[in-house]
Amino acid sequence: SQQGEEDPQALSIQEGENATMNCSYKTSINNLQWYRQNSGRGLVHLILIRSNEREKHSGRLRVTLDTSKKSSSLLITASRAADTASYFCAPALIYAGGTSYGKLTFGQGTILTVHP
Amino acid sequence: DGGITQSPKYLFRKEGQNVTLSCEQNLNHDAMYWYRQDPGQGLRLIYYSQIVNDFQKGDIAEGYSVSREKKESFPLTVTSAQKNPTAFYLCASSMNGAGGLHKETQYFGPGTRLLVL
Numbered sequence: 001s002q003q004g005e006e007d008p009q010a011l012s013i014q015e016g017e018n019a020t021m022n023c024s025y026k027t028s029i030n031n032l033q034w035y036r037q038n039s040g041r042g043l044v045h046l047i048l049i050r051s052n053e054r055e056k057h058s059g060r061l062r063v064t065l066d067t068s069k070k071s072s073s074l075l076i077t078a079s080r081a082a083d084t085a086s087y088f089c090a091p092a093l094i095y096a097g098g099t100s101y102g103k104l105t106f107g108q109g110t111i112l113t114v115h116p
Numbered sequence: 117d118g119g120i121t122q123s124p125k126y127l128f129r130k131e132g133q134n135v136t137l138s139c140e141q142n143l144n145h146d147a148m149y150w151y152r153q154d155p156g157q158g159l160r161l162i163y164y165s166q167i168v169n170d171f172q173k174g175d176i177a178e179g180y181s182v183s184r185e186k187k188e189s190f191p192l193t194v195t196s197a198q199k200n201p202t203a204f205y206l207c208a209s210s211m212n213g214a215g216g217l218h219k220e221t222q223y224f225g226p227g228t229r230l231l232v233l
Contacts, residue, residue, distance in 0.1 A: 004158070030220070031220060033220070033221065033222075035224075040204075040227070040229075041226060042120075042206055042208075042224035042226045042227050043159075043206065043208075043222075045221045045222065045223070048220070048221055088158060088159070090222075092220055103161065103164065103174075104161075104220075105161075106151075106158040106159040106160075107158050108156070108157055109158055
């Protein structure tokens with residue numbers, strides 16, 4: 001079952017603007033990860049935030065996590081045309097025994113288009 | 117795409133035929149995964165393996181089979197029982213056990229696109 005749900009489904013912005021994508025999930029998580037996929041390619045890991053963390057930064061990326069609302073957001077600042085891609089959140093759900101067994105659940109993704 | 121290779125890049129299947137997709141990794145990862153991605157959709161887990169000679173069904177295992185005889189290799193067979201096999205197939209791997217902070221980060225291959233003739 002797909003637990004991660006991204007919003008919006010598509011986002012179109014101009015270069016230099018910020019892009020914000022949101023993710024919601026339904027059950028307890030061990031961590032939540034964000035991945036990027038260029039058209040027709042494999043996924044690339046961007047950032048991982050643990051359930052006991054609230055915010056994390058990596059270069060132009062900022063991820064927040066609100067476990068009480070079961071939601072996360074990915075902010076890309078000063079977007080570039082090269083940021084054009086699909087972005088997926090992937091919650092690592094907690095299973096019996098408190099582990100996630102490495103299983104991730106992916107949503108449908110947000111298609112980001114950055115116009116030069 | 118890291119140290120994971122998938123072959124072939126494109127694969128054509130005839131009616132009633134079994135086809136096997138290859139996935140090899142040189143990252144010394146214990147865990148490996150197979151996902152299916154349909155157009156405009158997210159990834160759905162087909163099978164995963166936490167260790168050699170062991171694997172578990174994911175959310176959409178029907179019509180697929182796997183083996184894990186070597187740590188480096190996790191081939192996926194799309195059987196004739198899979199009536200709608202056209203999709204983009206992605207293989208991934210991750211560290212397992214006490215691998216550190218990012219042990220659950222998955223590293224993906226470039227994918228195989230399967231088409232039905």
